[in-house]
Amino acid sequence: MSEQQTERSFQKQDAVFLNAKGVNKKNSRWYKEVGLGYKTPASAINGTYIDKKCPFTGNVSIRGRILAGTVSSAKMTNTIIVRREYLHYIPKYQRYEKRHKNIAAHLSPAFVGVQKGDKVIVGQCRPLSKTVRFNVIKHQKQQQKGSKQFQQF
Numbered sequence: 001m002s003e004q005q006t007e008r009s010f011q012k013q014d015a016v017f018l019n020a021k022g023v024n025k026k027n028s029r030w031y032k033e034v035g036l037g038y039k040t041p042a043s044a045i046n047g048t049y050i051d052k053k054c055p056f057t058g059n060v061s062i063r064g065r066i067l068a069g070t071v072s073s074a075k076m077t078n079t080i081i082v083r084r085e086y087l088h089y090i091p092k093y094q095r096y097e098k099r100h101k102n103i104a105a106h107l108s109p110a111f112v113g114v115q116k117g118d119k120v121i122v123g124q125c126r127p128l129s130k131t132v133r134f135n136v137i138k139h140q141k142q143q144q145k146g147s148k149q150f151q152q153f
Contacts, residue, residue: 013050014059034062034123038137044110051078053128054108055135062137064124071118072102079132080107080114082122105134117142 013030031045034055044056052058069082082103087096105122107114114120114136121138128135 013057014052029057031057034137036062036066036123038121038123041110043112044108047110049109051109053078053106053135054110055123055125055137056108056110058108060125060128060135062123062125062135066121066123066137067103067134068119068121069103071114071116071120074107074114074116078107078109080105080120080136082120082134103134104131105136106132107136111136111139113141114139115142 029045029047031040033040040056044054047057050057053060055062067082067084069084071080072083073081082105083100084103085098085100088099089096103122105120106125106128119140119142120136122134123137124133125135127133
């Protein structure tokens with residue numbers, strides 16, 4: 001119980017009553033499926049972390065857009081910056097130019113070891129802070145086979 005108490009206020013899941021008599025407290029973890037074909041990570045089911053903004057164990061629903069991108073920064077606590085690159089057509093020159101958007105997304109403690117360059121899939125949710133409106137729902141490690149890897153563009 002003490003390993004999940006890292007904040008000044010007492011951390012607990014809203015859906016779990018801690019003072020029940022005769023109930024096995026080891027199996028008193030609440031989790032859910034986010035839907036849309038995305039599996040709940042095993043670390044969310046078996047873990048001991050408490051995060052009210054987690055889409056698997058918290059009070060956040062995924063609705064709206066589902067976007068994919070690469071992690072460009074993982075320096076913040078429980079938040080990452082996802083870079084999405086796309087091509088924009090210029091009709092005058094009949095050519096494309098590369099553009100990008102940065103999206104701030106909440107990173108649940110269920111995803112351990114997310115680093116810069118990893119591929120993630122984020123889902124839209126309610127506003128979690130001033131800039132965060134997305135939540136990570138899937139993580140894929142960066143693959144390095146050679147010295148240089150083919151990028152998207």
